[in-house]
Amino acid sequence: MQLRPTLALAGLLVLALSSCAANGGMENAAQPQTQINISAATSLHEPFEQLAQEFREQHPEILLSDISYDGSSTLATQILAGAPTDVFASADEPNMDAVQEAGLATTASIFATNTLVIAVPHGNPGNINELADLAKATTVLCAPEVPCGSAAKKLLDLAGVQVEAASLEQNVGTVLVKVATGEADAGLVYRTEIANEPTVESIIPPDAHKVVNSYPISVVDNASDDEQEVAKREAAEVFVDYVLSEHGQQVMSEYGFGSPSTSAQLKTEQK
Amino acid sequence: MTAQVDVGTRAPSLVLLPAVLAVALLVLPLMALLTQASWSTLWADVTSPQALQALGLSLRTGLLATVLCTLLGVPLALLIARSSPHVAQVLRALVAVPLVLPPMVGGVALLLLFGRTSGIGQLLEQLWGFTLPFSTAAVVMAQMFVALPFLVLTVEGTLRTSGAAYEQTAATLGAGRWMVLTRISLPLAAPGLLAGMILCFARALGEFGATALFAGNAPGRTQTMPLAIYTAFNGAGAGRESAVALSLLLLAAAVLVLVCLRAWRPGALK
Amino acid sequence: MTTGLRAAIRVARPSFEIDVQLDLEPRKTLALMGPNGAGKSTIVHAIAGIQHLTAGQISLNGTVLSGPGVHLPPHRRAIGLLGQQPRLFPHFDAAENIAFAARAAGLSKRAAQQVAHDWLERLGLMAFATQRPAALSGGQQQRVALARALAAGPKLLLVDEPFSALDVQAAVEMRELVREELSRTGTTAVVVSHSGADALALAERLLVIERGVVVQQGHTRQVLAEPATEFVRAVANSVPAGYESEPEKRCSP
Numbered sequence A: 001m002q003l004r005p006t007l008a009l010a011g012l013l014v015l016a017l018s019s020c021a022a023n024g025g026m027e028n029a030a031q032p033q034t035q036i037n038i039s040a041a042t043s044l045h046e047p048f049e050q051l052a053q054e055f056r057e058q059h060p061e062i063l064l065s066d067i068s069y070d071g072s073s074t075l076a077t078q079i080l081a082g083a084p085t086d087v088f089a090s091a092d093e094p095n096m097d098a099v100q101e102a103g104l105a106t107t108a109s110i111f112a113t114n115t116l117v118i119a120v121p122h123g124n125p126g127n128i129n130e131l132a133d134l135a136k137a138t139t140v141l142c143a144p145e146v147p148c149g150s151a152a153k154k155l156l157d158l159a160g161v162q163v164e165a166a167s168l169e170q171n172v173g174t175v176l177v178k179v180a181t182g183e184a185d186a187g188l189v190y191r192t193e194i195a196n197e198p199t200v201e202s203i204i205p206p207d208a209h210k211v212v213n214s215y216p217i218s219v220v221d222n223a224s225d226d227e228q229e230v231a232k233r234e235a236a237e238v239f240v241d242y243v244l245s246e247h248g249q250q251v252m253s254e255y256g257f258g259s260p261s262t263s264a265q266l267k268t269e270q271k
Numbered sequence B: 001m002t003a004q005v006d007v008g009t010r011a012p013s014l015v016l017l018p019a020v021l022a023v024a025l026l027v028l029p030l031m032a033l034l035t036q037a038s039w040s041t042l043w044a045d046v047t048s049p050q051a052l053q054a055l056g057l058s059l060r061t062g063l064l065a066t067v068l069c070t071l072l073g074v075p076l077a078l079l080i081a082r083s084s085p086h087v088a089q090v091l092r093a094l095v096a097v098p099l100v101l102p103p104m105v106g107g108v109a110l111l112l113l114f115g116r117t118s119g120i121g122q123l124l125e126q127l128w129g130f131t132l133p134f135s136t137a138a139v140v141m142a143q144m145f146v147a148l149p150f151l152v153l154t155v156e157g158t159l160r161t162s163g164a165a166y167e168q169t170a171a172t173l174g175a176g177r178w179m180v181l182t183r184i185s186l187p188l189a190a191p192g193l194l195a196g197m198i199l200c201f202a203r204a205l206g207e208f209g210a211t212a213l214f215a216g217n218a219p220g221r222t223q224t225m226p227l228a229i230y231t232a233f234n235g236a237g238a239g240r241e242s243a244v245a246l247s248l249l250l251l252a253a254a255v256l257v258l259v260c261l262r263a264w265r266p267g268a269l270k
Numbered sequence C: 001m002t003t004g005l006r007a008a009i010r011v012a013r014p015s016f017e018i019d020v021q022l023d024l025e026p027r028k029t030l031a032l033m034g035p036n037g038a039g040k041s042t043i044v045h046a047i048a049g050i051q052h053l054t055a056g057q058i059s060l061n062g063t064v065l066s067g068p069g070v071h072l073p074p075h076r077r078a079i080g081l082l083g084q085q086p087r088l089f090p091h092f093d094a095a096e097n098i099a100f101a102a103r104a105a106g107l108s109k110r111a112a113q114q115v116a117h118d119w120l121e122r123l124g125l126m127a128f129a130t131q132r133p134a135a136l137s138g139g140q141q142q143r144v145a146l147a148r149a150l151a152a153g154p155k156l157l158l159v160d161e162p163f164s165a166l167d168v169q170a171a172v173e174m175r176e177l178v179r180e181e182l183s184r185t186g187t188t189a190v191v192v193s194h195s196g197a198d199a200l201a202l203a204e205r206l207l208v209i210e211r212g213v214v215v216q217q218g219h220t221r222q223v224l225a226e227p228a229t230e231f232v233r234a235v236a237n238s239v240p241a242g243y244e245s246e247p248e249k250r251c252s253p
Helices: A003-029 A042-058 A072-080 A093-101 A131-135 A147-159 A172-180 A227-244 A246-254 A260-270 B013-036 B039-046 B049-082 B085-100 B103-114 B119-128 B136-162 B164-172 B177-188 B190-206 B209-214 B225-234 B238-263 C040-048 C094-104 C109-122 C138-151 C168-185 C196-202 C220-225 C230-238 C247-251
Strands: A034-036 A038-041 A062-064 A068-070 A087-089 A109-114 A116-121 A139-142 A167-169 A186-190 A200-203 A213-219 C005-012 C017-024 C029-033 C055-060 C063-067 C079-082 C156-160 C188-192 C205-210 C213-219
Touching: A034 A227, A038 A042, A038 A072, A042 A062, A042 A068, A042 A172, A042 A227, A042 A246, A062 A227, A068 A072, A072 A087, A072 A093, A072 B225, A087 A227, A093 A213, A109 A227, A109 A246, A109 A260, A116 A147, A116 A172, A131 A147, A131 A186, A139 A147, A139 A172, A147 A186, A147 A213, A167 A172, A172 A186, A172 A200, A213 A227, A227 A246, B013 B238, B039 B238, B049 B085, B049 B136, B049 B177, B049 B190, B049 B225, B049 B238, B085 B136, B103 B119, B103 B136, B103 B209, B136 B164, B136 B190, B136 B209, B164 B177, B164 C079, B177 B190, B177 C094, B190 B238, B209 B225, B225 B238, C005 C040, C017 C029, C017 C040, C017 C188, C017 C205, C017 C213, C029 C040, C029 C196, C029 C230, C040 C079, C040 C156, C040 C188, C079 C138, C094 C109, C094 C138, C109 C138, C138 C168, C168 C196, C188 C196, C196 C220, C196 C230, C205 C220, C205 C230, C213 C220, C213 C230, C220 C230
Parallel strands: A034 A062, A038 A068, A038 A087, A139 A167, A139 A186, C029 C188, C029 C205, C079 C156, C156 C188
Antiparallel strands: A087 A213, A109 A213, A116 A186, A116 A200, C005 C017, C005 C055, C055 C063, C205 C213
């Protein structure tokens, strides 16, 4: 009977020792890690979490900090104010342009696209069938200042529908919440937002594919020759390439994002 | 010139550095607003129809919220001030909750209680065909939710400390409760009441979180100054400049409020 | 029918229990003396209705004010209180302070203003009628406070050391004024004081309490002449030799 506690204690000791050893081993094996910070638009949360997890496994030499998600505009402001960001993934081009104009972003690449759908509460109490129905219902949109709002405005203009929104929300998330809770009869949100929101139903308007939101990604860099900065720039490029890779694109499409070619095609059409 | 005498009441010099840092922490960000402002477009930004619309809405809703808070808050303050210490403590804690709560939470709570799908919301819609969310009334309610504690606690503190001895004196002179209230308690608490109303108005003017969630952001109807600032800030490029301009306008309003408050502090009337 | 003040006051306090029997004929003045902490203020507050009784009963002119299951609030007792602090309402001028009491007693606004005017004239304070209390001296404030207390028409006036915060000269003048006005208005009064001279000047009868109980009572002059405790002896010794008690004059027709 006396044996058991002793055994348990011994077990604990072994465990403790081995974990120490493991730690020590890791420290010895690891090359000096380069840490990079990523700022990404809120709508990218799910695919980027998956990509980040895979990236960490494949690139132990790069220490990827927790990704900071926020509205593209907030992130752009933070970067312009000197936030230590190494990669910026924006939900629209104007915010990326602002960072580029300040000389902080190198070449930006479109890595995903998104389109809008009409979201209605479960059971569609407002009886919404098309964009024109939004005019007479309690409709919530994104403010035209933010990417999803400017897209919504374009889409409604294309359909020739005038909507007096009950509220112009600051981001697509709160539009969705107001629809999901039934406060609004309808809202225009990104297609990708609907995917895992069981309390809302979506209607794809006929012109949806004509208004495409492009997501650019870029390394953020202050063009310093400092050794550490150069290492960070190179690590950041590895992550950007990972997102643009075939596998990266595969993940994006799994979460409902369109491929960059959609955006390119549309631009050609418009020309 | 008045000669200052050191009677040992001056603060020890050890507190100087942290104190200066504290002031810097509070003042420097506001200075940055001034230095970063784009002065050439400032006037145009501040006087743009959208800005004036938001300012007008803020002033109207803020004033209405202050009046309503006064009508509801003064009786509550009186009740707390005259309750037994135990009851007063409970009531005071209840009133203080919105003070420590993030206003966003208040917005969610208001939405859950008065939203279209809630019991009260459905009743309102059936009886009067009226829905609270996304209405100007919702703005006022959100402002009241966050501003009422300021009024109640300020007035309650004044009522409890300023007049107790005089109220007792008035009672021994044969004055009934109503006469004591209207002629002694309230006039003596007037400086505190005014301070409370100004604080209440200032808080209502700055309210953002609860409004954004409960009332939404519709220009002319629910877009108050803070919401207009946030919306402008969210727009890339030129939007940020007008956000700074509008912030300066709100800052000026806040300074004005504080100047009023200073002028009306008890003892300033001499 | 019982008239005047009949009080059996019992109030439990952490250190000791106050248990005092106190009777007072109408139009008479009783002095209440005792060391600090003897319970004088508690008794005054109990009569005024600010302090609840643990047991006992207080009645005034046949009406029960405090007793088992009865506690008339202060404003319905018609008992005035003139304390050490004048407590003039700071937001009213002198005339308004007095008029407030008259209004509280049910007079019309105009009549109350007349009462205030009459009082200020009699006290020689007409020049200060529109002054706020802060502009008045301590003695002037106490005179206005006395006028205010009496303008309410109290059936009983509690006078709780109103001279102690005044300088010697003002205190003597104030005491004289209180004596005159109590006599003129025929107001029944209980005077709390530390001074044997005050007691001799104002009260026919003296009640001395120590640690919550009565240790000596009787005619003021007699009590001071035959002190039963150290405290009373000290009070008696502090009265200037040859000091003449004046209530005797007041009582004689």
